[in-house]
Amino acid sequence: MKTKILYLSFFAFLMASCGNKAEVKNEEVAKAQYECPMKCTDSLFSEPGKCSVCEMDLVEISNN
Numbered sequence: 001m002k003t004k005i006l007y008l009s010f011f012a013f014l015m016a017s018c019g020n021k022a023e024v025k026n027e028e029v030a031k032a033q034y035e036c037p038m039k040c041t042d043s044l045f046s047e048p049g050k051c052s053v054c055e056m057d058l059v060e061i062s063n064n
């Protein structure tokens with residue numbers, strides 16, 4: 001009888017471990033960010049453009 005219980009618990013363990021297997025991919029996406037060279041605002045931009053305050057070209061921030 002004990003063998004059956006062991007077998008059942010092992011089976012339950014297998015089912016649980018299969019169900020909890022959430023594949024988390026940590027893909028590091030290096031996104032370029034841009035900011036005003038005069039730092040008019042603290043906000044960063046995801047696309048190049050011009051500052052809305054001083055109308056200077058946004059500069060890319062290198063995240064080193």
Ligand SMILES: [Zn+2]
Pocket residue numbers: 036037038039040041051052053054055056
């Ligand atoms: Zn600016």
